Amino acid sequence: MSKFEDKLREAQKEAQEELAKVDKIKDLEELKAKYLGRRGTITSLLKNLKEAPEESRPALGKLANEVKDQIEGIFKERFEELKIQEPSKEKRAEFFDYTLPGRKSWSGKLHPITQINEKIIEIFYGMGFEVAKGPDVETDHYNFEALNFPKDHPARDMQDTFYIDDEILLRTHTSPVQIRVMEKRKPPVRIIAPGRCYRHEAINARSYCCFHQVEGFYVDTDVTFADLKGVLSAFVWELFGKEVGVRFRGSFFPFTEPSAEMDIACVNCKGKGCGLCKYRGWLEILGAGMIDPEVFKNVGYDPEVYTGYAFGMGVERIAMLKYGIDDIRLFYENDLRFLRQF
Numbered sequence: 001m002s003k004f005e006d007k008l009r010e011a012q013k014e015a016q017e018e019l020a021k022v023d024k025i026k027d028l029e030e031l032k033a034k035y036l037g038r039r040g041t042i043t044s045l046l047k048n049l050k051e052a053p054e055e056s057r058p059a060l061g062k063l064a065n066e067v068k069d070q071i072e073g074i075f076k077e078r079f080e081e082l083k084i085q086e087p088s089k090e091k092r093a094e095f096f097d098y099t100l101p102g103r104k105s106w107s108g109k110l111h112p113i114t115q116i117n118e119k120i121i122e123i124f125y126g127m128g129f130e131v132a133k134g135p136d137v138e139t140d141h142y143n144f145e146a147l148n149f150p151k152d153h154p155a156r157d158m159q160d161t162f163y164i165d166d167e168i169l170l171r172t173h174t175s176p177v178q179i180r181v182m183e184k185r186k187p188p189v190r191i192i193a194p195g196r197c198y199r200h201e202a203i204n205a206r207s208y209c210c211f212h213q214v215e216g217f218y219v220d221t222d223v224t225f226a227d228l229k230g231v232l233s234a235f236v237w238e239l240f241g242k243e244v245g246v247r248f249r250g251s252f253f254p255f256t257e258p259s260a261e262m263d264i265a266c267v268n269c270k271g272k273g274c275g276l277c278k279y280r281g282w283l284e285i286l287g288a289g290m291i292d293p294e295v296f297k298n299v300g301y302d303p304e305v306y307t308g309y310a311f312g313m314g315v316e317r318i319a320m321l322k323y324g325i326d327d328i329r330l331f332y333e334n335d336l337r338f339l340r341q342f
């Protein structure tokens with residue numbers, strides 16, 4: 001056996017042994033370069049063939065090509081095997097099972113309070129009201145004094161207040177927006193004022209230290225209590241459905257005279273009496289009344305010329321009734337299991 005043949009056989013044996021150990025495509029490719037690449041062992045041997053004695057060259061050349069083909073064959077086979085065990089990106093895409101159910105992606109949503117807030121605004125906007133806003137941090141003057149709550153008035157007790165100092169506080173209701181708007185504008189004014197309010201109350205299922213109200217009012221010549229009843233009834237029927245019963249009960253607020261509270265027939269028992277309405281058949285949803293002449297004087301409107309109505313409602317309360325939620329704190333815990341339902 002010639003030296004050339006020895007070397008060839010040796011390379012063949014070595015390549016076969018090494019190939020048997022390879023279990024990654026990457027290693028396989030390196031090994032292929034080592035033997036069959038441009039500077040690979042077998043390629044180099046073939047190049048050196050011209051140094052062999054002339055008469056043995058054809059036989060050696062044939063042998064060398066056989067060895068080369070054989071090794072290439074093993075490489076190919078091994079490559080196919082590894083390709084299945086270790087699929088490439090493209091292969092994985094080919095295996096994609098289109099019949100599998102898709103993964104659900106969650107889309108963001110508005111908070112239920114924002115949704116109800118927007119719904120309330122939309123209904124009043126449709127009846128000709130414009131939106132106005134006021135600051136969360138208010139003065140005692142706008143929150144109380146100008147609304148006819150003098151300093152020592154017991155009605156202030158109904159609204160436990162977060163004071164920042166003697167004159168500055170977190171507004172306890174959205175009614176101060178009435179004053180701010182009326183100071184700047186002459187009638188007719190027809191306003192809806194949504195916003196956040198704050199009260200220093202014990203937190204429980206029914207009350208929270210921060211909540212939302214929507215205030216509304218209309219001032220013009222000849223505005224009557226009948227207008228108020230008409231507008232609020234239309235609002236309730238739009239929000240809770242046409243068949244809902246409504247009623248107005250006399251009440252007291254310092255800034256309205258006469259004052260009323262509006263009830264709707266219990267959304268749960270439809271007026272028959274249940275735990276939700278405490279067997280009364282009715283649920284209170286807002287406070288309202290004709291704007292007190294004292295308030296008009298405070299903003300420079302002539303009470304002999306103008307009349308107006310006002311109303312204020314709690315957005316959380318309305319959302320709770322509409323969605324059947326029994327604990328106000330749920331709105332503020334941001335538990336996704338709760339929020340995803342809306």
Ligand code: DAH
Nearest residue numbers: 173175287288289310311312
């Ligand atoms: N501001 C009152 C409150 O927070 C609600 C209210 C009652 C607003 C009567 C009004 C109204 O505009 O006329 O309890």
